Amino acid sequence: MNEIPIIDLKKQYESIQAELDEALKRVFAKGIYILGDEVSAFEDEFAKYCNASYGVGVASGTDALTLSLLSCDVKTGDEVIAPSHTAVATISAIEMTGAKPVLVDIDIQRYTLDPSQVEKAISKNTKAIIPVHLYGCPADLNPILEMARQKKIFVIEDCAQAHGAKYQGQRAGSHADIAAFSFYPTKNLGAFGDGGMIITNDSSLAERAKLLRQYGWKNRYVSQIKGMNSRLDELHAAMLRVKLKYLDAWNQRRRGVANLYLKLLSETELILPMQPQDCEHIFHQFVICHPKRDALKDFLYQKGIHTLIHYPVPVHLQPAYKNLGYAKGSLPNTEKVADKILSLPMYPELTEEQVEFVANTIMSF
Ligand SMILES: Cc1ncc(COP(=O)(O)O)c(C=O)c1O
Known part of the structure; x- marks a missing residue:
């Protein structure tokens, strides 16, 4: 058996190469690279896919979070509640606004x-809450939305790992006030570089x-408010439009891979991912828990199986975030996992044979 990478982006490109190359040629022929037809078409198409009214293409998922927070007028003196068990980007976006991250378990x-x-x-200082749909599994949104509505707090969905996931029959990104997506290459819908999008049903937040x-411009060169430069490129938008057509099929295939892993590993003592009944998990990651994780990781690597840890150090215990004042032991579930x-x-391109090889190798450990 050859090496099994954690993800294989080359295979995905090869499967739709002709269409992607065509999309690139289209952009080069038009000669428009910034905020043209491709970005606005993709904003409409992706917002519609998420059952939302507005999409705003930006330069990354981190920027999508930062600009979502700023759109909700989050600023210095405010607090934003988020998990510590997340990509550090969720927390760095909060800090970019000057607000204080309040990390919970x-x-x-x-x-x-x-x-x-x-x-x-x-x-009394809480201005927003960011539930993160980690690994493609939607967070339990309803109780959070209910609390937030009562207290007039914004809810921002971090959908960087949840393109197409569903909570109670409705797509991630369409439940809260505003949502942030990443198109980092390894995401379920990934660009060929950095990219992101903000989705909302609220016209004033979208505006x-x-x-x-783009610098707070309503009309070119005149800033209505203070802004920044964070735009999704035309080239990325053109290629993401091609890939969007395949997203449901790719997610379906990921679920197939996950179900095979679940079946093959069901007799082990591993803790396997749950699929909440009211959700459609889209398995951005398939995450298991093992008490001898590091030894298992090394063993798999020796057999040619690549794995990663999302994430090895919770944000509240990372050197850069010591100033937030969380002691070791303060978020027990986060630290345990x-x-x-x-x-x-x-x-999606993993074969049944490869999944069986991974599962059998884990069992031999
Ligand atoms: C949960 C989560 N939030 C935010 C981000 C940030 O996205 P980007 O890398 O596009 O800035 C990521 C991606 O790494 C993520 O996984």
């Missing part, structure tokens, strides 16, 4: 924000996000 089975912990963390992504989690190879 996760539901240990779902790996997403625990609504009861959110409730305890709400203060503000549009101004903020960080030592045990392991992400197995997961992508």
Whole structure:
């Protein structure tokens, strides 16, 4: 058996190469590279795919979060509640606005924000809450949305890992006030470089996000508000439009891979990912828990199987975030999983034979 990478982007490109190359040629022939027809068409198409009214293309998922927060007028003096078990980007976006991240613990089975912990963390300064749909599994949004509505707090969905996932029958990104997506190449819908999008049903938030992504311009060269430069490129938009047509089929295939892993590993003592009944998990990652995680990781590597850890050090224990003042032991579920989690190879092009090889190798360990 050849090496099994954690993801294989070359295979995906090869499967739709002719269409992608055609899209690139189309952009080169037009000679328009910034905020042209491709970006606006993709904004409409992706927003519609997410059952939302507006899409605003930006330069990355981190920027999508930052600009979503700024659109909600989050600023210095405000607090924003988020999980510590997330990509550091979620927290760095909060800090970019000057607000204080308030980090809370996760539901240990779902790996997403625990609504009861959110409730305890709400203060008079709470301006927003960011549930992260980690690994492609939607966070339990309803209790969070209910609390937030009562207290007039914004909810921003971090959908960087949840393109196409569903919570109670409706796509991730369409439930809260505003949502942020990443098109980092390894995401379920990935560009060929950095990219991101803000999705919302609120016309005034969409309008503000549009101004903020380009210097606050309503008309060229005249800033209505202070903004920045964070635009999605035409080239990326053209290629993402091609890939969007395949997203459901690719997610379906990921679910097939996940179900095969679940079946083959069901007799082991591993903790396997849950699929909440009211959700459609899109398995951006397939994450298992093992008490001897590091030894298992090394063993798999020796057999040619590549794995990753999402994420090895919770944000509240990272050197850069010491100033937030969380001691070791303060978020027990988060810390418990960080030592045990392991992400197995997961992508639509994985063959049944490869999945069986990974599962058998784990069992031989
Ligand atoms: C949960 C989460 N939020 C935010 C981001 C940031 O996205 P980007 O890398 O496009 O800035 C990522 C991607 O790494 C992510 O996984």
